[in-house]
Amino acid sequence: MKGVSINLEGKKAIVFGIANDKSIAWHIAKRLNDAGCRIAAGYQERVEQLFLPLMKELNNPVYEKCDVVDDASMDAFFRKVQEEFGEVDFLVHSIAFAKREHLHGQFMNVDKRGYEVSHQVSSYSLIELTRRAAPMLKSNGSIIAMTYLGSEKAVPGYNIMGVAKAALEACVRYLAVDLGEKQIRVNAISAGPIATLAASGIANFADMLLNYVAKSPLKRNITADEVADCALFLCSDLSKAITGQVIYVDAGYSSMGI
Numbered sequence: 001m002k003g004v005s006i007n008l009e010g011k012k013a014i015v016f017g018i019a020n021d022k023s024i025a026w027h028i029a030k031r032l033n034d035a036g037c038r039i040a041a042g043y044q045e046r047v048e049q050l051f052l053p054l055m056k057e058l059n060n061p062v063y064e065k066c067d068v069v070d071d072a073s074m075d076a077f078f079r080k081v082q083e084e085f086g087e088v089d090f091l092v093h094s095i096a097f098a099k100r101e102h103l104h105g106q107f108m109n110v111d112k113r114g115y116e117v118s119h120q121v122s123s124y125s126l127i128e129l130t131r132r133a134a135p136m137l138k139s140n141g142s143i144i145a146m147t148y149l150g151s152e153k154a155v156p157g158y159n160i161m162g163v164a165k166a167a168l169e170a171c172v173r174y175l176a177v178d179l180g181e182k183q184i185r186v187n188a189i190s191a192g193p194i195a196t197l198a199a200s201g202i203a204n205f206a207d208m209l210l211n212y213v214a215k216s217p218l219k220r221n222i223t224a225d226e227v228a229d230c231a232l233f234l235c236s237d238l239s240k241a242i243t244g245q246v247i248y249v250d251a252g253y254s255s256m257g258i
């Protein structure tokens with residue numbers, strides 16, 4: 001970034017959600033790393049092949065398999081981070097999952113298990129990871145979750161994920177209250193559509209990209225690097241009075257009425 005320099009030397013971040021070099025979490029991890037922050041990354045076994053080479057690009061990272069539906073793997077991950085880092089400054093939650101069959105067609109066809117799993121992975125996990133990280137989190141710390149406009153407006157095809165994101169955004173506000181006294185901030189970034197692995201499961205995704213170009217005030221799509229810029233801001237003292245918020249990095253699309 002030209003003109004503004006944010007120095008995170010000596011800081012440490014836990015980052016969840018790196019699957020490959022397109023992942024929003026990867027762009028955030030790289031940005032924090034380049035600002036001097038050390039990264040502890042939790043990753044799913046299924047993404048290992050593309051995940052491991054990326055770790056070579058970071059400065060002395062810590063990494064461990066961690067699936068948020070598996071208590072034992074979360075225990076092992078947080079034990080490792082505790083041993084290696086002791087204290088942490090930031091937690092980045094960039095995780096979501098819904099069954100592919102529930103990301104198209106009529107929303108009312110979602111079944112109970114599909115509802116549960118989307119919420120367990122995409123919103124409950126923020127509570128679980130925050131609770132586990134809390135004893136290690138330093139005052140002035142920052143927690144960031146990733147969300148999307150489908151939480152507050154109906155976006156055909158986004159379906160059950162929109163409901164999970166609504167829950168996630170509510171979790172952000174309640175966690176901000178829990179941790180506020182310790183001067184730890186909790187916010188969500190609501191990003192415009194970006195072509196990633198997770199996005200490939202959403203019906204109408206190509207139309208979403210075209211819609212942003214046609215209708216957003218900036219007449220374009222956004223990049224994962226622009227989301228990472230916002231995450232860097234939210235980890236810095238420049239945002240130290242901002243908590244419990246959903247911040248839009250969406251070329252202004254969410255501000256439009258038509």
Ligand SMILES: NC(=O)c1ccc[n+]([C@@H]2O[C@H](COP(=O)([O-])OP(=O)(O)OC[C@H]3O[C@@H](n4cnc5c(N)ncnc54)[C@H](O)[C@@H]3O)[C@@H](O)[C@H]2O)c1
Nearest residue numbers: 017018019023024067068095096146148193194196197198
């Ligand atoms: N790509 C977009 O258009 C967009 C827009 C707004 C918000 N988001 C949000 O950004 C976040 C990151 O998604 P992305 O687009 O970078 O896609 P991605 O596929 O690169 O990342 C999703 C990540 O979730 C992880 N994950 C899924 N289930 C998990 C589990 N059980 N345990 C641990 N990790 C698990 C995957 O391993 C993967 O790393 C998600 O919350 C997504 O909803 C994405």
